[in-house]
Amino acid sequence: MTFSEPTLRTFTQNIFLAIGCSQQHAELAADVLIRSDMRGIDSHGVARLSGYVRLWEKKRINATPDIQIVHETPTTATVDGDSGLGLVVAPFAMKIAMEKAEQYGSGWVSVRNSNHFGISGYHALMAVERDMIGFAMTNASPLVAPTFSNERMLGTNPMCYAFPAGNFPPVVVDMATSAAANGKLEIAQRAGKPVPEGWIQDQDGNFTSDPHALKKGGSLLPLGSDREHGSHKGFGLSATVDILSAVLSGANYGPWVPPFVSFLDPPTDPVGKGIGHFLGAMRVDGFRPVDEFKTHMDNWISRFKSAKTVNGEPSVIIPGEPELEAEKERSKSGIPLVDAVVDDLNELADRFGLEKL
Structure with missing residues (x-):
């Protein structure tokens, strides 16, 4: 199945929001995953979304982190x-x-x-x-x-x-x-x-x-x-x-x-x-x-x-050339996802009461 970039981006943002991320963090996290899919690196795109949710459920991911510099020099x-x-x-x-x-x-x-x-x-x-x-x-x-x-x-x-x-x-x-x-x-x-x-x-x-x-x-x-x-x-x-x-x-x-x-x-x-x-x-x-x-x-x-x-x-x-070509193609035709990934994502939608793909 093939999905448009905006559809997957909105879906992914909503999942990150559902686990408690701020709007800014949800948009950034979704951007990293969607950029991966757009560049043809399907192994690290939205197919990974259920993995992040799983770690959050096990309290191994903090959805509202206080990220800090703990040691520093000028460079x-x-x-x-x-x-x-x-x-x-x-x-x-x-x-x-x-x-x-x-x-x-x-x-x-x-x-x-x-x-x-x-x-x-x-x-x-x-x-x-x-x-x-x-x-x-x-x-x-x-x-x-x-x-x-x-x-x-x-x-x-x-x-x-x-x-x-x-x-x-x-x-x-x-x-x-x-x-x-x-x-x-x-x-x-x-x-x-x-x-x-x-x-x-x-x-x-x-x-x-x-x-x-x-x-x-x-x-x-x-x-x-x-x-x-x-x-x-x-x-x-x-x-x-x-x-x-x-x-x-x-x-x-x-x-x-x-x-x-x-x-x-x-x-x-x-x-x-x-x-x-x-x-x-x-x-x-x-x-x-x-x-x-x-x-x-x-x-x-x-x-x-x-x-x-x-x-x-x-x-x-x-x-970097193959990824660029994939990005050009997927900007036109959308992002293909195998059925198993779609099923995983729709299970997440059910889990958080969101609209399915």
């Missing part, structure tokens, strides 16, 4: 999200990073005591709007086994780097540091389809295509899948995200991260507060004039787009 800060929606806490932190960058050239904010913050790209792109380079990363539910292990120790731990350009759209490198995001497994589960080999291993450490393997004791694999194909690099990237997001801020890290997924229970021996994020912004004109940078970014993009291709591919895909 850095640590933010405590007061168990708020990461969809709200992360933009708060990015605004601080950008304000510091405006004054000092760069700003860096580590966050503790937060929750799932949606797509990294949303937060990094906030900086691009101010002619800054944006950084956003977060740790997440421990579902990924490090290289040579079958114990779930890390999250999918996504990271995003966003660079402004001139005549071209921004370059947006937004990716999980695991072989695949957990949301893609959820999409496969709803569709009843197997997942590609190399995404996941069973509880004995063997490759499996079963999208339900995580619930049976299996684990996601780092980017690269195994050592022979570079999984130690994915493990290293994920570790970097975990340390910057949590060890630096005072959030939980590694296997102590409180999970977003329903089949894992929160740890009984936390080492920090909530989950952690790391946001950053750098002024382009701290390095060279903005116009010069954008001219050369356009040249960079043009040259890569003209690179020789293989197997009949039309051109090299610039990071």
